[in-house]
Amino acid sequence: MSQFKVYLALKPIHQALAAMLFVASGAVSAQSITMASTTSTEQSGLFSHLLPEFKKASGLDVKVVALGTGQALDTARRGDADVLFVHDQVAEEKFVADGWGVKRYPVMYNDFILVGPKADPAGAKGKDIVEALKKLAAGNANFVSRGDKSGTHAAELRYWKLSGADAAKGSGYKECGCGMGPALNIAASSGAYALADRGTWLNFKNRADLAILVEGDTRLFNQYGVMVVNPAKHAHVKAQDAQKFVDWVVSPTGQAVIASYKIGGEQLFFPNAPK
Numbered sequence: 001m002s003q004f005k006v007y008l009a010l011k012p013i014h015q016a017l018a019a020m021l022f023v024a025s026g027a028v029s030a031q032s033i034t035m036a037s038t039t040s041t042e043q044s045g046l047f048s049h050l051l052p053e054f055k056k057a058s059g060l061d062v063k064v065v066a067l068g069t070g071q072a073l074d075t076a077r078r079g080d081a082d083v084l085f086v087h088d089q090v091a092e093e094k095f096v097a098d099g100w101g102v103k104r105y106p107v108m109y110n111d112f113i114l115v116g117p118k119a120d121p122a123g124a125k126g127k128d129i130v131e132a133l134k135k136l137a138a139g140n141a142n143f144v145s146r147g148d149k150s151g152t153h154a155a156e157l158r159y160w161k162l163s164g165a166d167a168a169k170g171s172g173y174k175e176c177g178c179g180m181g182p183a184l185n186i187a188a189s190s191g192a193y194a195l196a197d198r199g200t201w202l203n204f205k206n207r208a209d210l211a212i213l214v215e216g217d218t219r220l221f222n223q224y225g226v227m228v229v230n231p232a233k234h235a236h237v238k239a240q241d242a243q244k245f246v247d248w249v250v251s252p253t254g255q256a257v258i259a260s261y262k263i264g265g266e267q268l269f270f271p272n273a274p275k
Contacts (some may be wrong), residue, residue: 004161007239011087011192014265018035020112026267030063031059031060031258032060032062032063033060033061033062033063033082033083033238033242033248034063034065034072034080034081034082034083034159035062035065035081035082035083035084035245036063036065036067036072036073036076036080036081036083036084036086036206036230037064037065037066037067037071037072037084037086038067038068038072038085038150038151038152038224039065039066039067039068039150039179039180039181039200040087040152040199041066041085041224041261042064042066042182043066043180043200043202043204044197044202044268044269045106045203045261045263045268046199046218046258046261046269047062047064049257049260049261050248050254050257050258050261051247052157052207053254053257054245054249054254055218055249057253058244058245058248060241060245062245063205064098064177065080065081066147067151068148068149068150068151068152068153069086069088069091069092069148069149069151069154069178070088070091070148070150070151070154071149071150071208072084072086073086073091073092073095073100073106073149076097076099076100076101076229076272077100077139077233078096079233079234079236079237080121081121081227081229082084082229082237082239082241082242083226083227083228083229083236083242083245083246084101084199084225084226084228084229085107085119085224085225085226085249086140086151086224086225087151087152087159087197087222087223087224087225087229088115088155089152089153089223089225090154091151091154091180092104092225092227095227096144096227099230099232099233100229100230100233101227101228101229101230102227102228102229102239102243103227103228104225104226104227104231105225105226105227105246105248105250105273106223106225106272106273106274107222107224107225107226107249107258107271107272107273108224108255108258108269108270108272109221109222109223109224109269109270109272110194110197110198110199110268110269111197111211111213111215111220111222112129112130112155112195112197112198112220112222113195113196113197113198113201113213113215113220113222114129114186114193114194114195114212114214114215115187115193115194115195115196115201115210115211115212115213116141116187116192116193116194116210116211116213117192117193117209118209118210118211119193119209121139121141122135122136122138122141122193122212123139123141123167123216124136124193124212124213124214125213126213127176127214127215127216127217128214129159129214129217129219129230130159130162130163130217130219131163131212131218133159133160133163133165133169134163134164134165136166136169136172136193137163137168137169137170137173138165138170139170139172140170140171140172141170141172141192141193142172142174142189142190142191143169143170143172143173143174143192143194143264144176144182144183144186144187144192144193144194145173145174145175145176145183145194145195146175146176146177146179146183147175147176147177147178147179148176148177148178148179149254150180150209151178151222152180152195152196152197155195155222156163159187159195159219162219165238171197172191172192175266177188180196180197180200181200181204182211183196183199183275184204184206184207185206187210188206188207188208188209188210189208191209193213197222197267198215198222199268202263202264202266202268203263204270206246222227223272224269225245226245226249226250228242228243228246229242230243235259238267249273250251250273250274252275253275254271254273255271255273256271258270258271
């Protein structure tokens with residue numbers, strides 16, 4: 001039999017296989033959602049712990065786009081995400097009020113901390129974040145700000161405003177326009193101060209001479225929220241599958257998985273979804 005005849009004989013089989021692969025790939029893509037989230041949930045290692053458990057329960061894959069909260073909200077506004085997992089309550093509530101999100105659910109919290117050189121040349125150590133920032137500004141201390149419109153950056157700017165030094169943060173103040181991990185790397189390599197979320201800090205290995213200098217101030221509370229992107233704004237949003245994730249993560253099962261994530265025996269996030 002000639003090669004051409006063999007090709008003709010096998011062509012229907014090839015076409016059938018191609019059709020099966022196309023259907024299979026479509027099924028796979030239909031079984032995933034895209035989540036825009038903060039860098040802290042990704043870089044703390046939480047999602048590596050949480051999302052496999054959600055997949056076991058639902059069969060759904062979650063593709064994470066880890067950005068600062070502001071950028072994550074912008075991603076959702078463009079229709080490039082199905083669900084949000086972020087930590088800037090004021091911005092989240094406005095997102096929902098403007099019609100971009102369906103409903104915001106509180107899901108968990110941790111806290112912010114001020115880290116800096118163990119020698120603490122600015123004398124910032126204590127339990128008052130506002131007083132600490134006043135000292136950093138007065139001493140022109142090196143400070144690395146994320147400067148990326150993230151939830152952490154928004155919180156940092158609120159604390160500067162409370163300190164009265166928001167217009168004069170000192171000559172050592174620099175914005176990196178980067179995520180939490182890179183900001184901590186810069187602070188560690190340059191002996192600078194930085195505001196960080198505790199989860200990323202606990203998972204951060206390259207601490208060099210950095211240490212926690214301010215913690216325990218009630219103003220450092222850091223709440224996370226989760227919400228489905230409104231399909232009325234973008235019809236292609238996988239709202240039903242996204243809602244499955246929201247329902248699971250605020251359920252007793254999802255909340256227990258969050259609580260069980262620890263590094264060195266220390267719990268990183270504390271579930272607080274309404275019961």
